[in-house]
Amino acid sequence: MRKTMGRGAVLAGLGVHLPPGVVTNDMLAEALDTSDEWIRTRTGIRQRHIADPGVGTGDLAVEAGRRALASAGLSTVDAVLLATTTPDQSCPATAPQVADRLGLRGCPAYDVSAACSGFLYLLTTGAALISSGLFETVLLIGADTFSTTLDPTDRTTRALIGDGAGAVVLRAGREGEDGALLGFDLGSDGSQVDLLVVPPRGHFQMRGKQVFTNAVIRMTESVERVLSGLGWSVESVNHLVPHQANARILAAVADQLGLDPARTITNIGDVGNTVAASIPLALAHGVREERLRPGDRVVLTGFGAGLTWGAIALTWPGISITA
Numbered sequence: 001m002r003k004t005m006g007r008g009a010v011l012a013g014l015g016v017h018l019p020p021g022v023v024t025n026d027m028l029a030e031a032l033d034t035s036d037e038w039i040r041t042r043t044g045i046r047q048r049h050i051a052d053p054g055v056g057t058g059d060l061a062v063e064a065g066r067r068a069l070a071s072a073g074l075s076t077v078d079a080v081l082l083a084t085t086t087p088d089q090s091c092p093a094t095a096p097q098v099a100d101r102l103g104l105r106g107c108p109a110y111d112v113s114a115a116c117s118g119f120l121y122l123l124t125t126g127a128a129l130i131s132s133g134l135f136e137t138v139l140l141i142g143a144d145t146f147s148t149t150l151d152p153t154d155r156t157t158r159a160l161i162g163d164g165a166g167a168v169v170l171r172a173g174r175e176g177e178d179g180a181l182l183g184f185d186l187g188s189d190g191s192q193v194d195l196l197v198v199p200p201r202g203h204f205q206m207r208g209k210q211v212f213t214n215a216v217i218r219m220t221e222s223v224e225r226v227l228s229g230l231g232w233s234v235e236s237v238n239h240l241v242p243h244q245a246n247a248r249i250l251a252a253v254a255d256q257l258g259l260d261p262a263r264t265i266t267n268i269g270d271v272g273n274t275v276a277a278s279i280p281l282a283l284a285h286g287v288r289e290e291r292l293r294p295g296d297r298v299v300l301t302g303f304g305a306g307l308t309w310g311a312i313a314l315t316w317p318g319i320s321i322t323a
């Protein structure tokens with residue numbers, strides 16, 4: 001599936017926020033039967049940020065949203081969408097409270113739930129709202145406090161997961177300008193829900209090996225569909241920015257695509273798997289490292305519970321972010 005948009009949806013701002021509390025691998029190893037060596041070699045993760053008790057997804061989302069608005073030089077937008085699997089309450093959605101706290105009371109605001117693919121589902125929805133002519137600007141926030149779903153005694157999931165938030169502003173523009181979102185692919189397979197699930201009143205459960213295999217296949221195929229829809233060669237892609245699940249998964253996706261692994265942008269070592277926040281956190285890392293430059297061809301991809309997956313191609317805009 002590839003959708004071309006009539007007028008362009010253009011990336012105009014980016015902001016991220018991590019809760020200050022850091023849990024290193026050594027700290028995990030004090031409480032669980034694990035080690036820094038095991039976690040680093042099997043996942044590439046050195047540490048993760050974990051929100052303090054009482055700090056919710058909405059709190060992280062507000063900070064990231066504020067920074068994305070500042071990055072875009074905007075104080076108002078036409079809609080606020082939040083991708084999260086850990087909303088502050090099961091009803092209502094968290095987005096209206098986030099919008100209110102950002103001084104955006106009155107604008108349409110709702111949540112999108114697609115787990116680790118959430119940011120890609122969110123970007124696709126936001127781009128469609130703009131290209132349809134319905135809105136001129138949207139604030140899109142991916143935020144999760146997924147650590148709250150974990151079994152405290154489960155060394156595997158606790159090694160992987162961190163909390164965080166990342167946000168972008170999209171504005172109406174032209175498909176030919178830097179920052180335009182150009183190609184989209186989304187998919188799902190609900191028959192495999194058991195691979196990654198938080199059962200009612202239970203903890204997050206994961207079949208790690210099957211998730212690993214599926215993640216590599218689904219992300220690779222999704223990227224290939226987007227590239228073929230646009231007529232872009234793998235060699236012409238400057239940066240691959242995948243959902244940060246496991247450094248070995250990211251390496252395997254680059255390998256399957258035939259892409260130089262040095263073109264993958266990730267900071268999984270510092271943040272772990274932050275679910276819906278994962279891709280914007282990697283984008284912010286790419287901006288800080290001055291790797292993402294205006295006009296660069298960028299492909300985002302992700303995979304997660306559902307199962308869900310997706311990929312989006314864009315050119316990078318000239319934007320800056322606050323610390």
Ligand code: UT7
Nearest residue numbers: 033034035038042043116155156159208209211212245246
């Ligand atoms: O939204 C979440 C998305 N989830 C993912 O993307 C996870 C995808 N899967 C993975 O990243 C990997 O499968 C894992 C990191 C979860 C596991 O890595 P693996 O290389 O597939 O290890 P494994 O499942 O083959 O486990 C090897 C051993 C097992 O012990 P036994 O059965 O061989 O005695 C595990 O119990 O490693 C053990 N193990 C650990 N040992 C130390 C699992 N977690 C840990 C740990 N520390 N944290």
